[in-house]
Amino acid sequence: MLSVEALKIRYGEVEAVRRVDLTVDSGEIIALVGANGAGKSSTLGAIAGLVPAASGKVVFDGAAITGMAPEAIARKGVALVPEGRRIFASLTVADNLRLGGAVHQSAAEAKLREEEMLELFPILRRYHRVKGGNLSGGEQQMLAIARALMSKPRMILLDEPSLGLAPQLIDTVFDLIAELRRKGLTILLVEQNVALALEIADRAVVLANGEVVLSGTARELASSDLVRQAYLGA
């Protein structure tokens, strides 16, 4: 469904991503793991069109999307839940959701979709008229995911959904990710918490210093010596 080929990203002189190749098949969860600064978020940013690629190619559904504007990529059905959630703090939960579903569906469809989201995230129904900035970190993460789902994406890119959340909230978020996958959504998950990511993913790609150092099924990686030593602390 998505393939990234020889992606390279530069910020001025700094090469954030040297070479990343990865593929995501329909209905899969792929985890992109690695230490801070390994190039995970930059890779997601390049897929979503927020970060320009210095070279390489991103192909979604057989068509190259490299260099397209973020709004055009979003309209193709790729939704990014950015790192740090970045919900609209001064807008109500209702308005955040409304913007998420504003394109490529009628107002009536968007209303139905919002109802589905409120079923999936009951907490958002309770805070429907509350400003996003007044929600807790976990609630904001739910809102960020719900906002991305409003457009009925075919693929969702999750950037560090566990960051800054209390342990029991992390479980809730990951249960939700598993549930979205059961519903047929394709997911590319960036996560620093490698153990957690390998638990939920089908396959995983390990990045270090902007390069893929290892990839395989989640089970293979969880038992590989390199991953155990470097990321699982075993």
Add this chain to the structure above:
Amino acid sequence: MIAQQIINAVSLGGVYALLALGLAIVFSIVGLINFAHGELMTLSGYALLAALVFGLPFPLAVLVAVSCGALAAVAMERIAFRPMRGASVTSLLLTSFAVSSLLKVVFQNGISARPQAVAMPGWMTGAFSFGDFTIGVGPSISIVVSALALIALEVFLRRSVTGTAMRAAAEDFNVVRLMGIPASRIIATAFLLSGLLAGLAAMLWVAQRASVDPLMGFTPVLKAFIAAVVGGLGSLPGAVAGGFLLGIIEVLLQATLPAAIAPYRDAIVLSGVIAVLLLRPQGLIPAVRVQRS
């Protein structure tokens, strides 16, 4: 007398508020102080003059003039600012100065450097009285128009999807684009609204003076810029508050200062502005903007 001064103060404040709001809307989305905003106002003034000369009925002429302001703002974005997208704030500022100077020269050489009289309908300069009070028709219309424009803008920003997206874009433009909402639509709408507001302000300004000249927009937009800074740059409620505050203070000082001190009015007002900014550097009602790494 006092009632008349209050009406004048609110009416001047309303014009400043409309202009400051136009500056603030564009700034909140694009991060640009559009110094060519005054020329949008001037252009609307000339459009009104032209429409009246061509014999259009007054209401229609006003409609044409305000639309010209809005369209000119959109064209300005398309021609001058869109090619500069992503450029530094300094480059954007210089571009807006360039546009401003260019238009001024076009007005001076293409029309005339001298003020042109605009034939306003007679009833505009009339007054109505309640007992002892005499209230000018012009200032009253000005207040009503400003109030209606502010309400309409508020409804648009709260209710419509594009308006909501504009409020969101002021906070975090990239995430709005991630929602699939095109950046160009938001930016074009911001300029359209700022042009509409400049056009309306021009009508109210011309109504009080019955003439247009190439530099007409300069002073009111300078004041509006001050109002926007005092209110909190990029904050829309701040721009409105700053506009009214500035208008009211100016008129009150005008009315109450003894003749010997009157020439120092602007100095007094600007000292007040400095004092406000010393106490509240972010302005009276600071803009919400997410800190990004």
